[in-house]
Amino acid sequence: MFSISLGDDGAELRPLEPWRAEEFLAHMDRGRQFVGQYIGLADAVTDLASSRAFLRAYAEKAAADTARIYGVWVDGKLVGGVLFRTMDIEHGTAEAGCWLEPAAVGRGLVTRAARVIIDWAVEERGIHRVEWLVSAENQASVxxxxxxxxxxxxxxxxxxxxxxxxxxxEVWSVLAPEWRAGKQNA
Known part of the structure; x- marks a missing residue:
């Protein structure tokens, strides 16, 4: 398994795999009310069976090259994640998303993690358009x-x-040339 450092604050990005179902469920239990304000993840993962099923479905989608899911850990504790809810390699499009438990908010974790996966999608997989669909009320995600x-x-x-x-x-997006230009200006 791999992990990618997200900075010098102990934050790491790792694949969120089915064998982590118990840890994923405990994380959802800690953040269920907060996470569930805007997305259905908190309602989909309610017990160990649904946690396993959710992560297994993403493992199958990763094997089919149609989606990916990653967890964000801080000091060894799962606190959130980022994903490609969909990936269409043939058409060069992907939809990215995120979630965090309340204790992890305000530290830039999602932005840092999303940069890693978007960069991978653009540079390694040839994705041309990355979309970010967000409830208009979710100003943190906007x-x-x-x-x-x-x-x-x-x-x-x-x-x-x-x-x-x-x-x-709200539908937000970045195109590959814009992504690359933004990296050069950073």
Whole structure:
């Protein structure tokens, strides 16, 4: 297994694999209310069986080269993650996303982790367009999209049903040439 340092604060990015189901469930239990405000992950992972099934599904998608999931650990504790919810290598598109438990917020972990996976997707896999779909109410995630140098493409009005309400979804994206230019200017 590999890990990638996300800085000198003990933060690491690692694959989030099925054998980590218990750790993933404990992490979801710590952050369930916070994570579940805007995304369905907290509702999908509720017990050990669903945790295993969720991670197994991503392992199968990784094997099929259609998605990836990574955890963010700080000092050996899983505190969040980033993923490619979808990857279409043939068309050069991917949708990235993230989540964090409350104790990890405000440290730049998601931005740093997302930079690693986006750079890999663009430079190693030939992805041309990386999208970031976010509830319009989730200003922390919108701020990550901005820090990643993404452009707001528009709003999908009332397109995301979550916990009994429909939410507007902002679509942000970065294209490979923009990504590369942003890296050179950083």
């Amino acid at each position: 701020a990550v999209a901005r820090r990643l140098g993404m452009t707001k493409d528009g709003v999908l009005r009332a397109s995301y049903p979550h916990r009994g309400a429909r939410h507007d979804v």
